[in-house]
Structures are given as C-alpha cells and as structure tokens.
Amino acid sequence: MRRYEPTEVEPRWVEAWEREGLYRADDDPADERPRFYALDMFPYPSGDLHMGHAEAFSGGDTVARFAAMRGYNVLHPIGWDAFGLPAENAAIKRGIQPREWTYANIEQQASSFRRMGMSFDWTRRLHTCDPEYYRWTQWLFVTLFERGLAYRKTAPANWCPNDQTVLANEQVVNGACERCGTPVVRKDLTQWFFKITDYAQRLLDDVDELVDWPDRVITMQRNWIGRSEGAQVTFEVAETGDRVEVFTTRPDTLWGVTFFVFALEHPLVMKLAEAGGTASEATALLDQLQATPLTNREQAESREGVPLGVHAVNPVNGEKVPCFVAPYVLMEYGTGAVMGVPAHDQRDFEFAREHGLPIRVVVQPEGETRDPDEMTEAHDHEGVMVNSGPFDGVRSPESIGQVIAWLAEQGKGAAAVSYRLRDWLISRQRFWGAPIPIVHCPEHGEVAVPEDQLPVQLPQDVDFRPGGESPLARHPTWKHTTCPICGADAVRDTDTMDTFVDSSWYFFRYCSPREDTRAFDPERVGRWMPVDQYVGGVEHAILHLLYSRFFTKVLYDLGLVGFTEPFLRLMNQGQVIYGGASMSKSKGNIVEPMPLVERWGADTMRITILFAGPFEDDIDWKLIAPDPDRRPPMNAWLGRVYAAVFEAADREGSQPETLTRLTHRAIRGVTDDLERFRFNVAISKLMVLSNEIRSALDAGRGAGHAARALTLMLAPLAPFLAEELWREALGNETSVHEAAWPPFDPRLAREQRVTMVIQVDGKIRDRVEVDADASDDACRELALASENARRFLEGRQIRQVIVRAPKLVNLVTGG
RNA sequence: GCGAGAGUGGCGGAACGGUAGACGCGCCGGACUUAGGAUCCGGUGCCCGGAAGGGCGUGGGGGUUCGACUCCCCCCUCUCGCACCA
Numbered sequence: 001m002r003r004y005e006p007t008e009v010e011p012r013w014v015e016a017w018e019r020e021g022l023y024r025a026d027d028d029p030a031d032e033r034p035r036f037y038a039l040d041m042f043p044y045p046s047g048d049l050h051m052g053h054a055e056a057f058s059g060g061d062t063v064a065r066f067a068a069m070r071g072y073n074v075l076h077p078i079g080w081d082a083f084g085l086p087a088e089n090a091a092i093k094r095g096i097q098p099r100e101w102t103y104a105n106i107e108q109q110a111s112s113f114r115r116m117g118m119s120f121d122w123t124r125r126l127h128t129c130d131p132e133y134y135r136w137t138q139w140l141f142v143t144l145f146e147r148g149l150a151y152r153k154t155a156p157a158n159w160c161p162n163d164q165t166v167l168a169n170e171q172v173v174n175g176a177c178e179r180c181g182t183p184v185v186r187k188d189l190t191q192w193f194f195k196i197t198d199y200a201q202r203l204l205d206d207v208d209e210l211v212d213w214p215d216r217v218i219t220m221q222r223n224w225i226g227r228s229e230g231a232q233v234t235f236e237v238a239e240t241g242d243r244v245e246v247f248t249t250r251p252d253t254l255w256g257v258t259f260f261v262f263a264l265e266h267p268l269v270m271k272l273a274e275a276g277g278t279a280s281e282a283t284a285l286l287d288q289l290q291a292t293p294l295t296n297r298e299q300a301e302s303r304e305g306v307p308l309g310v311h312a313v314n315p316v317n318g319e320k321v322p323c324f325v326a327p328y329v330l331m332e333y334g335t336g337a338v339m340g341v342p343a344h345d346q347r348d349f350e351f352a353r354e355h356g357l358p359i360r361v362v363v364q365p366e367g368e369t370r371d372p373d374e375m376t377e378a379h380d381h382e383g384v385m386v387n388s389g390p391f392d393g394v395r396s397p398e399s400i401g402q403v404i405a406w407l408a409e410q411g412k413g414a415a416a417v418s419y420r421l422r423d424w425l426i427s428r429q430r431f432w433g434a435p436i437p438i439v440h441c442p443e444h445g446e447v448a449v450p451e452d453q454l455p456v457q458l459p460q461d462v463d464f465r466p467g468g469e470s471p472l473a474r475h476p477t478w479k480h481t482t483c484p485i486c487g488a489d490a491v492r493d494t495d496t497m498d499t500f501v502d503s504s505w506y507f508f509r510y511c512s513p514r515e516d517t518r519a520f521d522p523e524r525v526g527r528w529m530p531v532d533q534y535v536g537g538v539e540h541a542i543l544h545l546l547y548s549r550f551f552t553k554v555l556y557d558l559g560l561v562g563f564t565e566p567f568l569r570l571m572n573q574g575q576v577i578y579g580g581a582s583m584s585k586s587k588g589n590i591v592e593p594m595p596l597v598e599r600w601g602a603d604t605m606r607i608t609i610l611f612a613g614p615f616e617d618d619i620d621w622k623l624i625a626p627d628p629d630r631r632p633p634m635n636a637w638l639g640r641v642y643a644a645v646f647e648a649a650d651r652e653g654s655q656p657e658t659l660t661r662l663t664h665r666a667i668r669g670v671t672d673d674l675e676r677f678r679f680n681v682a683i684s685k686l687m688v689l690s691n692e693i694r695s696a697l698d699a700g701r702g703a704g705h706a707a708r709a710l711t712l713m714l715a716p717l718a719p720f721l722a723e724e725l726w727r728e729a730l731g732n733e734t735s736v737h738e739a740a741w742p743p744f745d746p747r748l749a750r751e752q753r754v755t756m757v758i759q760v761d762g763k764i765r766d767r768v769e770v771d772a773d774a775s776d777d778a779c780r781e782l783a784l785a786s787e788n789a790r791r792f793l794e795g796r797q798i799r800q801v802i803v804r805a806p807k808l809v810n811l812v813t814g815g
Numbered sequence: 816g817c818g819a820g821a822g823u824g825g826c827g828g829a830a831c832g833g834u835a836g837a838c839g840c841g842c843c844g845g846a847c848u849u850a851g852g853a854u855c856c857g858g859u860g861c862c863c864g865g866a867a868g869g870g871c872g873u874g875g876g877g878g879u880u881c882g883a884c885u886c887c888c889c890c891c892u893c894u895c896g897c898a899c900c901a
Contacts, residue, residue, distance in 0.1 A: 214819095215819060215820075216818090216819050216820065216895075218819090219818060219819050219896075219897090220818095220819085220896060220897080222818090223817090223818070223896080223897055223898095224897085226897090226900065228900070228901085230901085247900095247901065248901060249900090249901070250901080261901095303899095327899085328899045328901095329899080330899070330900070330901085332900090333899095333900045333901075334900075334901060335901095337901095338901045339901080340901095341901090345901070346816085346899090347899055347901075348901080418900080418901085419900095420900055538895090538896095541896085542896095611827090611838085611839070612827065612828090612839095613827055613828065614828080617828095619827080620827085623826065623827060623840080624827080624840085629852055630852060631852055631853075633839065633840070634839090636853090636854090637839090680827085680828070680838085680839095681828090681829070681837090681838080683839090684828090684829070684837065684838035684839075685837090685838080686838095687837095687838055687839075688837075688838070691838095
C-alpha cells in the first residue's frame with residue numbers, strides 16, 4: 001500500500017508551479033479565452049495568516065482554479081492592505097519603524113500563501129504602503145480634489161482618544177471606536193472629506209445591478225445610504241423672523257404640530273435662546289453636550305430639553321408653537337430641526353409628555369371614518385382630534401403627495417429627499433498612511449501637488465507616536481515646501497489618508513500593476529474588469545464595498561472605466577470560531593492554521609475547512625478537529641484516494657473502465673456545487689466517488705476512468721494531491737491545473753428516465769419519473785405511484801383513467 | 816422598533832415537489848495485529864419488537880398537491896445587521 005506524505009510532496013509542487021509560471025494571467029489581447037477575474041479581499045499584514053484567511057482564500061482559490069480548468073484566462077492576484085494603525089502600535093511596542101513590522105509580516109504571509117498552494121499570479125503583487133502604489137492613491141485624491149469631490153471643512157468630528165485620530169462615521173460603532181472600542185468624543189477639527197453624498201442616489205439605484213450579492217449586504221448598503229422621501233417645510237420664528245427648514249416624511253401631519261425642536265448644534269440656537277431669555281439654560285445644555293460622544297449619545301429614554309422661549313409659526317395654519325432645544329434631534333440628519341407631532345411620532349410623543357405639551361391627532365375631515373391604524377398611532381387616544389386641512393386623509397402616499405403639492409403651491413415647502421449617508425471623512429492624524437498631497441499656500445490656499453511631484457513620500461525618520469496632532473507636523477523639515485503655483489514658502493498638509501482610500505481602488509491596479517505613468521491601464525482594466533467573483537468577509541459589507549463602488553463611479557465619470565459597478569458577484573465566507581466564540585487572544589482560543597499545514601499538509605487544511613460546513617456559515621474549529629494530536633479525517637481520506645488512484649492506474653489497460661455512469665453524475669454534481677460555492681457538498685460527492693473506486697478495485701474491476709475524473713475534480717479543492725496523482729500516478733506531462741475540467745456526457749450523466757403519467761378525466765393526476773436502468777428503484781417508485789393513484793381513486797366517481805408508461809408494464813388499473 | 820436570514824439525528828450538515836437524514840464526526844460491535852497519532856469491515860433518526868415487522872418523525876398550526884423539509888398563509892424561536900434617521 002502506498003503511503004501519502006503531503007508534507008514531502010507539497011513543497012515540491014510549490015516549486016514546480018512557480019517554475020512553470022502556471023498561474024500567470026495572460027494580458028495578451030489575442031488570447032481568445034474568456035477572462036475571469038477572481039478576487040480575494042487582500043489581507044492586512046497583522047502577523048501570520050489566521051484561520052479566517054485560510055478559509056477565505058481556500059474558497060477563493062478553489063473558484064480561481066475551477067475557472068481555469070473550465071477554460072478561462074484567470075486573473076487571481078494578491079497584495080497587501082499594508083497601511084494602518086496596528087503597524088504603528090506594534091512598532092511603538094517594539095521600538096522599530098512601522099514599515100519594518102509591516103514588510104516582515106507581509107513576507108511571512110506571502111510565504112504561508114505559497115505553502116498553502118494558492119494559485120496567485122505573484123507577478124502582480126502589490127502593497128499599498130509602497131510609494132509606487134500610494135503615489136497613485138495620491139493621484140486619485142488630487143483627481144477628486146480637482147473635480148470638487150475632495151474638500152476641507154471644519155466640523156464636529158468623531159475623535160478616538162485612544163488612537164488619537166478622527167474616525168469616519170462608518171468607523172464609529174455604538175458610540176465607540178470600531179477598532180479599539182474606546183468611546184468616541186466630539187472634537188471640532190478641520191478635515192478632508194470625499195463628497196460621496198453626491199453619489200448617494202446612484203449608489204442606491206445601482207444596488208439593483210448587484211443581483212449576485214448576498215441579500216443582507218445589499219440591505220446593509222441600502223440602509224446605510226438611507227434614503228427618505230418627504231417634504232422640506234419652512235417655519236418662521238415669530239419673535240425674530242428667522243426662517244427654519246425642517247425635513248419630514250409626514251407632511252400630512254403638519255396639522256398636528258404642537259411644538260418645534262432644534263438640535264443642540266443648530267446655528268440658530270444661541271441667537272434664539274437670547275431672544276427668548278433662556279440663554280443660560282441653553283448654554284448649560286450645550287456645555288453638557290461638548291464632552292459626550294457625537295454619535296449615539298445616550299440613547300436616552302430621557303426626553304430632556306430646554307424651552308427657548310420663542311415660538312415657531314406653523315405654515316399651514318399660522319399657529320404659534322413653543323420652540324425647544326433637545327439632544328434627541330440630530331444635527332447630522334435632515335436640517336437639524338424638527339416639527340413636533342406627538343400624536344404621530346413616538347419620540348415626539350415622549351417629549352410632549354415630559355414637557356406637558358398638547359397632543360393632537362390628525363384625522364380625516366368632518367369626523368369621517370377613522371383608520372384604526374391611525375388611532376393606534378395616536379398613543380392611548382390622548383389628545384384632541386383635528387382634521388387634516390383640505391385633504392382626504394392621512395398617511396397614504398396619495399394624501400402625502402397632495403399635501404406636498406399644496407405646500408409647493410403655497411410656497412411653504414417642497415418635496416425633498418434626505419439621505420443618511422454623510423460625506424466620507426478621510427483625514428487621519430497618524431503617520432502610517434498615504435500623505436494627503438496638498439500644499440497650503442498663504443496666497444493660493446489649498447493647492448494640489450502636481451502629478452509629476454508625486455508621490456509625496458513619508459519621511460523615514462519621524463517620531464510617529466500619537467500626540468493629538470499629526471506626527472508629520474512634528475517633523476522638523478518635512479512639511480516645509482514651496483507653493484506649486486507661485487513658489488512661495490508653503491506647508492504640506494500633515495494628515496494622512498484613511499486606509500479605506502488605499503483599498504478602494506487596488507483591484508484596478510492589479511490589472512496593470514507595474515504602470516509607472518498612470519494608476520492603471522484603462523484598456524487592461526476594460527478587459528479584466530468588472531471583477532467576476534469577489535470573496536471576502538461580511539465585515540466589509542458597508543465601508544469597503546461602498547467606497548469601492550463610489551470610486552468606480554467617479555472613475556466612470558472621468559471616462560477611465562466603462563462600467564459603474566466593480567464587483568459582479570460577491571461571496572462572504574463565514575467566520576472560523578472556536579468553542580462557540582470568535583477566536584481571540586483574550587479568550588486564549590486561537591488556532592493557527594500554519595502549524596497544522598506544516599504537520600498535515602495544505603490539502604488537508606483546505607479540504608477540512610471547506611468540508612466543515614456551508615461556505616457562508618460560521619464554522620466551529622472545535623467541532624472539526626477535536627483532538628490536535630489525532631490524524632484529521634480529511635488527511636486519512638486523501639491517503640485513501642492516493643492509494644486507490646495508484647492502484648487503478650496500475651491496473652488500467654488490461655481492465656475495462658467502469659463506473660462510467662456514476663462518474664458522469666459526480667462530474668455534473670460537483671460542477672454545479674462549485675459554481676454555487678457548495679464546497680462541502682462537492683467534497684462529499686468526491687468521497688462517494690472515491691469509495692466507489694475502492695469498492696470496484698476490491699471487486700477486481702478496473703476504475704481507470706473514474707480515477708482520472710476524480711483526480712481532475714480534486715484539483716481545485718486539493719491541488720497538491722491532484723497534481724501528484726495526475727503526473728505521478730497517471731503519468732501526464734503537464735499539470736492537472738492546465739487540464740480541462742472533466743468532460744461529461746449528458747446522456748450518461750442523466751439518468752435514463754421514464755415518465756409515467758396518470759390522467760384522470762383528462763387532468764394529470766400524477767407524474768412519476770423513474771430511473772429505467774435501476775430496475776429495483778424503478779419498481780419501488782412505480783409501486784409508490786400506483787399506491788398514490790389507488791388512494792386517489794378510492795371512493796370517487798372516475799370516468800376515465802389513462803396510464804402512460806412507455807416500456808413498462810401496466811401497473812395501475814382503475815376506473 | 817425596522818430590515819435580512821435560518822429552524823432537519825448526539826454533532827457539522829445532505830436532499831430539481833418524488834424512498835428524509837447523502838457525506839463526515841461521534842458512538843456500538845467485530846477483524847487484524849510487528850499494539851498504530853493506526854487501518855479495515857458491519858451497525859447507528861426515535862419508539863415497540865429477539866427477529867420479521869409496525870408506529871412516529873424536518874419548530875407549531877392551517878392550505879395547495881396523487882405526493883411537501885421543499886410552494887402559500889398565520890404563529891413561535893434563534894442569529895445577524897441598522898437603530899432618537901424626523
């Protein structure tokens with residue numbers, strides 16, 4: 001019996017594949033094969049590969065190899081998302097530079113990827129922290145700047161006191177820093193933004209094109225953009241004459257307004273408080289706010305607020321209602337002021353109760369039938385009913401439309417759309433990122449660094465420890481430069497870009513990674529993109545994907561690309577957890593993949609992880625590999641396959657090939673499963689096939705055809721074993737990965753089926769398909785059908801029964 | 816609260832509307848022993864039964880169908896996302 005030694009076999013093939021240049025994508029336009037861009041979300045080099053990488057890349061690699069075997073010219077690149085905070089933190093701890101730590105980890109991961117047999121085109125490797133790369137990140141910034149899509153403003157920002165930098169809204173989760181969990185505080189800063197809100201509608205509309213994305217990701221994208229339709233209505237402050245806009249989705253409830261509320265940051269608040277004689281109370285409230293988190297500040301049940309002492313005039317009926325300032329109104333959404341309609345809004349209702357304000361239910365005119373739902377909205381039926389002015393009713397889209405039209409006619413408001421999406425804050429006060437390529441000139445203000453002066457390189461010698469201002473600002477000389485326009489002394493912008501900027505365009509760069517005169521070659525991008533299959537974690541469902549979609553649309557508008565969506569299909573792998581909990585250092589339950597690969601082989605690792613469960617679901621390593629000292633079942637199976645194929649190969653020639661039908665069915669099944677990312681099911685089918693081969697051999701029959709087909713089908717899933725079998729056992733000259741996916745005969749793959757139809761009074765009452773070559777099965781199935789028919793016939797007046805069953809005996813009688 | 820997804824053995828999980836539980840783990844029994852980090856063979860949804868056999872079974876309740884894990888309606892439970900969004 002031959003014994004399979006993966007740890008000896010596998011490194012040999014890694015070398016051979018590299019030598020043969022097996023996985024290089026062919027850029028030649030003359031290559032007539034259809035192209036397939038298989039993309040995996042590039043890793044952050046935080047250390048060696050972890051289980052999450054092992055799972056995601058095993059799946060992505062299977063897809064890429066499968067595509068290649070099906071005749072595609074495959075682009076399967078790899079790179080590293082290598083800027084970012086952890087490098088600084090690690091470097092501080094070790095007293096080294098972030099780049100040392102980063103590049104060392106990249107080398108470690110690269111070597112592990114090789115060991116795992118990933119079919120990457122290594123010639124396209126990139127790192128976002130290379131000047132050759134971030135030069136073009138900076139070029140993109142400049143391009144956006146010149147198009148008016150990058151701008152600087154002073155605004156309250158989310159500041160993480162631990163990381164000493166601002167965060168994008170997207171990076172604040174429940175009021176805390178997404179990365180370190182520290183509660184975020186509010187800080188007024190001048191920051192750079194990308195005007196992603198200009199693209200809000202398109203980002204929303206084009207979601208419809210993303211048919212091969214997971215539903216939940218599509219939903220998350222939609223919710224994040226958060227479009228609401230309604231009306232903009234103008235109120236006037238009675239005492240000062242200031243006009244204030246509010247946004248509402250329920251203009252039909254304008255007749256139920258009993259108060260008016262401003263957000264704390266609303267620019268009119270202090271002026272109105274002074275006019276109303278409540279300046280001190282308002283100031284107290286504002287002070288209280290200063291130190292509290294910007295987003296999600298105390299999801300207070302408390303409906304606190306301070307009256308401003310002034311009144312707003314309701315434009316629909318001229319009524320004066322009291323104004324308040326209250327933290328439950330957010331400056332970030334709508335106009336920062338809302339009309340208070342306690343009968344039709346839960347929050348307004350709570351506020352009105354707290355402050356003893358009247359509640360008015362808007363109903364249809366003249367006390368006609370009230371919608372019961374409308375009554376539930378009225379919260380305990382408190383309050384007075386009022387009718388809805390000149391309109392037919394409330395809450396229906398029609399009545400809302402009527403009200404909007406009427407408001408517009410009266411000049412009191414207009415239809416409006418509001419988005420939750422904010423502009424993307426990209427400034428970071430940290431060192432390890434791409435410097436923002438802007439020069440501040442006393443004369444010319446913000447001036448983009450000219451293209452021929454890019455990249456603006458990071459200095460080598462800088463104290464990068466966080467200190468509240470950008471480390472680059474503390475460098476003695478770095479920031480001093482001259483204005484590109486007038487040559488006067490000027491200073492560089494000392495902030496760096498959010499690393500999400502780096503990762504929002506890397507997939508373009510892969511198409512022509514060595515270009516040094518432009519970010520990418522539009523022709524090559526046009527040939528390879530959009531990405532056919534993107535694989536990565538669901539944690540990037542919003543940020544990375546939204547930003548990448550935004551960049552793609554911008555590049556489309558610039559005429560650089562001919563498509564508006566970068567990723568056609570998206571697949572999220574599940575997490576690898578341990579003992580029901582996500583792996584973490586603090587729980588001490590981390591399992592590292594590479595030691596297991598060293599011990600049992602990469603194929604065992606890959607196939608174990610893919611077999612463990614559906615690709616999108618979390619898998620619990622504790623359930624897969626209960627005992628680290630035991631031989632993993634997948635390793636044992638690979639050994640059996642190895643022995644069986646060698647034996648089948650030895651016997652082939654003198655023995656007739658068998659198992660043909662079974663083999664063709666397996667080919668069809670596995671093809672289908674791989675297309676649908678059902679790796680676990682595909683592996684099951686290969687196990688069945690391998691068991692059949694072994695049974696055939698035990699029975700003294702040949703199984704050459706089946707052994708060859710199995711080897712081919714194994715290639716995307718267990719590439720090393722397949723290669724060993726293909727070249728060593730089956731004696732082929734070229735790699736199994738260059739071979740075609742096993743062809744299958746639809747005639748053989750499809751069972752020979754016979755349809756039996758039972759008609760009763762002209763209507764089909766039953767239709768049974770049976771496998772004609774499996775007579776036992778056929779008889780059983782037909783017996784079942786005839787039993788069903790008999791039950792149906794029982795006790796009924798039946799005139800005519802027709803049974804059609806070609807080639808089969810009449811089994812049913814009746815009628 | 817809003818939205819999305821999921822409920823099948825001891826476990827991970829299979830089943831174009833057609834024999835539910837493939838495949839694997841675990842467990843039980845056996846074989847081989849040069850006693851292995853093994854390997855091989857058989858069994859394994861639950862209940863009754865020595866067996867043959869029978870009954871019950873895909874969260875619960877209805878419906879469509881000759882036939883439902885699968886399609887439709889209602890309910891329950893769980894997971895995930897968003898959440899003072901006006």
